[in-house]
Amino acid sequence: VQMVESGGGLVQAGGSLRLSCAASGVSFRRYRMGWFRQAPARTERDFVASISWTDGTALYADSVKGRFTISRDNANNTMYLQMNSLKTEDTAVYYCAAAPRNDYIYWGQGTQVTVSS
Numbered sequence: 001v002q003m004v005e006s007g008g009g010l011v012q013a014g015g016s017l018r019l020s021c022a023a024s025g026v027s028f029r030r031y032r033m034g035w036f037r038q039a040p041a042r043t044e045r046d047f048v049a050s051i052s053w054t055d056g057t058a059l060y061a062d063s064v065k066g067r068f069t070i071s072r073d074n075a076n077n078t079m080y081l082q083m084n085s086l087k088t089e090d091t092a093v094y095y096c097a098a099a100p101r102n103d104y105i106y107w108g109q110g111t112q113v114t115v116s117s
Helices: none
Strands: 002-006 009-012 017-024 032-038 046-051 058-060 068-073 078-083 092-099 111-116
Touching (some): 017 032, 032 068
Antiparallel strands (some): 002 017, 032 046
16 A cells, blocks of 8 residues: 655745645545644644545644645545645645544655745
8 A cells, every 4th residue: 555645845925735645555435535744843743634435525624724625536546635825834744644444544655845934
C-alpha cells in the first residue's frame, strides 16, 4: 500500500495550492480519507479535513473552514485538498491518510507547504 502526496510548495499569503494524494495497492473506495498537518516545532500531526466513503461528507478543522475543500475521486484512488486564502500559520508538512475503520493506518510521506508573508 502506498500513498503519495504532491502539490506542496511555496506560496504567498492569500494564495492557493491544491494538494493531491494518490493511493495504490488497495482500493480506498470504502475508506475514510483525511488530511493532517505537522507545523514546525510541533511533535504531533493535527487534523485538517476528512471525507467519508459513504456519502462524501466532509469534516474540517475550525482553522481551515471556509478556506480548504477536501474531495475524492474513488475511480482513480485519489484525494485532493484545495487550499485557498492561505495564511502563514498554514505552513506545515501535509499528510494524507486512510482509515478502513476507525483509525488512520495508511499514511503518505508528506508534502511541504510554506506560506510566506
